Amino acid sequence: MASTPAIVVSGLSKSFGSLQALSEVSFAVPRGEIFAYLGPNGAGKSTTIRILAGLLQRDAGEVNICGADVAQNPVFVKERIGVVPDESNLYPELTCRRNLEYLGELYGLRRGARTLKAGDLLSRFDLADREHTPFGALSRGLKRRLTIAAALVHDPAVIFLDEPTSGLDVASARALRELIRTINRQGATVFLTTHNLYEAEDLSHRVLILIKGRVAAQGTPREIRQRVQGLNLLAATFSQEIDPMHLLQACPAVLRVSPQNGSWRLEVAETHAALEQILAFAGKADLRLKEINTVVASLEDAFLSFLEGHPPESEARP
Amino acid sequence: MSQFRRVWAISLKDIESYYGKPPLITWGLLFPAVLLLSVYVKDPATYLAIAPGIIAMTLLFGNTSMAAIVVTFEKRAGTLQRLLLAPLSMRTIVLGKALSASAYGLVSALALTLVLMLVLAMPLANPPIFAAGLMLGAGCFSLLGLTASVMVREVFEAMTLLNFFRFPILFISGVFMPLSQLPYWLKPLALTSPLTYVVELLNFGVTGRSEFTTPLIPLLAGLLFLLASWLLTEATFRRRAYA
Numbered sequence: 001m002a003s004t005p006a007i008v009v010s011g012l013s014k015s016f017g018s019l020q021a022l023s024e025v026s027f028a029v030p031r032g033e034i035f036a037y038l039g040p041n042g043a044g045k046s047t048t049i050r051i052l053a054g055l056l057q058r059d060a061g062e063v064n065i066c067g068a069d070v071a072q073n074p075v076f077v078k079e080r081i082g083v084v085p086d087e088s089n090l091y092p093e094l095t096c097r098r099n100l101e102y103l104g105e106l107y108g109l110r111r112g113a114r115t116l117k118a119g120d121l122l123s124r125f126d127l128a129d130r131e132h133t134p135f136g137a138l139s140r141g142l143k144r145r146l147t148i149a150a151a152l153v154h155d156p157a158v159i160f161l162d163e164p165t166s167g168l169d170v171a172s173a174r175a176l177r178e179l180i181r182t183i184n185r186q187g188a189t190v191f192l193t194t195h196n197l198y199e200a201e202d203l204s205h206r207v208l209i210l211i212k213g214r215v216a217a218q219g220t221p222r223e224i225r226q227r228v229q230g231l232n233l234l235a236a237t238f239s240q241e242i243d244p245m246h247l248l249q250a251c252p253a254v255l256r257v258s259p260q261n262g263s264w265r266l267e268v269a270e271t272h273a274a275l276e277q278i279l280a281f282a283g284k285a286d287l288r289l290k291e292i293n294t295v296v297a298s299l300e301d302a303f304l305s306f307l308e309g310h311p312p313e314s315e316a317r318p
Numbered sequence: 319m320s321q322f323r324r325v326w327a328i329s330l331k332d333i334e335s336y337y338g339k340p341p342l343i344t345w346g347l348l349f350p351a352v353l354l355l356s357v358y359v360k361d362p363a364t365y366l367a368i369a370p371g372i373i374a375m376t377l378l379f380g381n382t383s384m385a386a387i388v389v390t391f392e393k394r395a396g397t398l399q400r401l402l403l404a405p406l407s408m409r410t411i412v413l414g415k416a417l418s419a420s421a422y423g424l425v426s427a428l429a430l431t432l433v434l435m436l437v438l439a440m441p442l443a444n445p446p447i448f449a450a451g452l453m454l455g456a457g458c459f460s461l462l463g464l465t466a467s468v469m470v471r472e473v474f475e476a477m478t479l480l481n482f483f484r485f486p487i488l489f490i491s492g493v494f495m496p497l498s499q500l501p502y503w504l505k506p507l508a509l510t511s512p513l514t515y516v517v518e519l520l521n522f523g524v525t526g527r528s529e530f531t532t533p534l535i536p537l538l539a540g541l542l543f544l545l546a547s548w549l550l551t552e553a554t555f556r557r558r559a560y561a
Binding site: 054074089090093105 | 405
């Protein structure tokens with residue numbers, strides 16, 4: 001049993017009317033791994049989690065969690081998984097401690113065990129001083145923390161985290177990432193969806209990129225990055241705002257422009273020619289090129305290149 | 319721990335969160351009490367004829383509304399998903415929800431009964447039959463409220479759906495007019511309403527008289543309606559709770 005993968009998905013398909021949400025999705029997650037499941041909005045990430053958690057029926061394919069089919073044996077699977085949905089959804093009127101104890105009851109923990117577990121989780125998640133505060137009165141970051149704690153009340157073998165750090169400030173997000181690492185170190189398999197690709201790269205052992213319900217790529221972050229090593233990337237900062245369409249018109253060697261952390265990420269055909277053209281463009285437009293660097297392709301670059309043809313927030317050469 | 323203990327856990331949590339709030343119980347009591355007092359003030363001799371019907375109506379409106387509101391609210395807040403993610407059978411979830419709503423209805427109806435006994439000296443000729451009527455009504459109407467709640471997204475939609483059922487049966491089930499006085503063409507319809515049997519059981523419990531020759535008939539019919547409501551609710555939850 002211990003050697004079976006935590007999650008095995010094979011040929012998973014799901015449609016909603018004429019919309020094909022998932023098409024022949026296959027992957028396996030070994031026990032003890034942090035697996036990042038990435039994709040743009042509407043790619044089918046949440047649909048996958050809902051199917052894996054037994055909340056949605058699939059149209060076709062196999063879904064095994066801890067050796068059991070979720071549709072055939074939902075109670076067995078639900079005893080072994082913890083789910084943190086994208087919205088923190090505990091009971092707003094119940095205190096932090098009561099929320100954890102109630103969920104412990106639903107998972108079959110005896111009174112003494114759930115009292116101990118609630119106390120332990122409140123301490124581990126740094127919420128001990130809030131144990132009598134109603135969940136509804138917590139800040140967004142604390143709500144997120146308690147929601148993750150609640151998913152661990154029954155010591156699940158697999159934990160699904162849907163956008164765990166979305167909407168959190170930098171400090172809270174960093175603290176949560178550390179918690180996710182700790183949870184994983186303690187033996188839980190983590191299935192993570194996130195839009196934050198730095199987070200995915202930082203946390204995960206392996207990554208799957210899902211685009212329009214199909215698997216576009218899967219492997220370690222390093223393997224995924226290696227697939228786009230042929231990309232020539234520059235990061236440029238100008239003294240003033242520029243119109244990316246003007247840049248593309250003035251610089252034929254620049255293939256794609258997208259904003260990235262206050263600078264412009266430029267995908268170029270040939271670096272030397274692009275540099276000359278960018279300098280000429282800056283001179284003509286009376287701009288100063290404050291900074292320009294070559295960039296090693298990151299997971300985000302790889303992700304964007306897989307999205308090619310459907311770039312969400314970038315300007316591409318027509 | 320057995321699924322039965324989890325039913326209990328769900329019920330206790332709902333009572334703690336929703337049904338146990340004093341304003342809710344007061345609200346459940348206020349309308350029927352005022353209605354009965356106004357009838358009593360007009361004609362003290364006739365209030366007894368409609369008291370069982372008003373108690374049944376309290377159960378009908380209180381239980382269907384509260385069960386529907388709680389589940390619709392939990393669907394919107396995402397907390398119903400917590401139950402669906404937990405290792406619980408759908409039967410456990412339905413029973414847990416129905417048990418707490420039924421407890422609320424029973425407490426409201428018993429409080430109203432107590433007020434009527436203390437203030438208007440209402441008799442209780444057959445307490446076991448009266449209790450059976452209350453329990454069957456509370457269970458059946460809670461389950462119907464739960465069914466409505468999973469078929470819609472908003473509370474007002476649940477109320478609209480329930481009103482299509484509640485108001486028509488209010489007028490054919492002997493609440494305001496005995497079955498024997500209904501027009502002949504309405505009588506067969508009255509027999510298809512679960513409220514009819516609850517009213518008749520309460521009537522028998524209060525006055526010792528009923529439109530049926532024996533209380534066994536409304537008792538069995540009430541049990542059948544309870545079973546049918548349970549099956550309907552469980553089937554609807556299986557189909558719609560995940561939507």
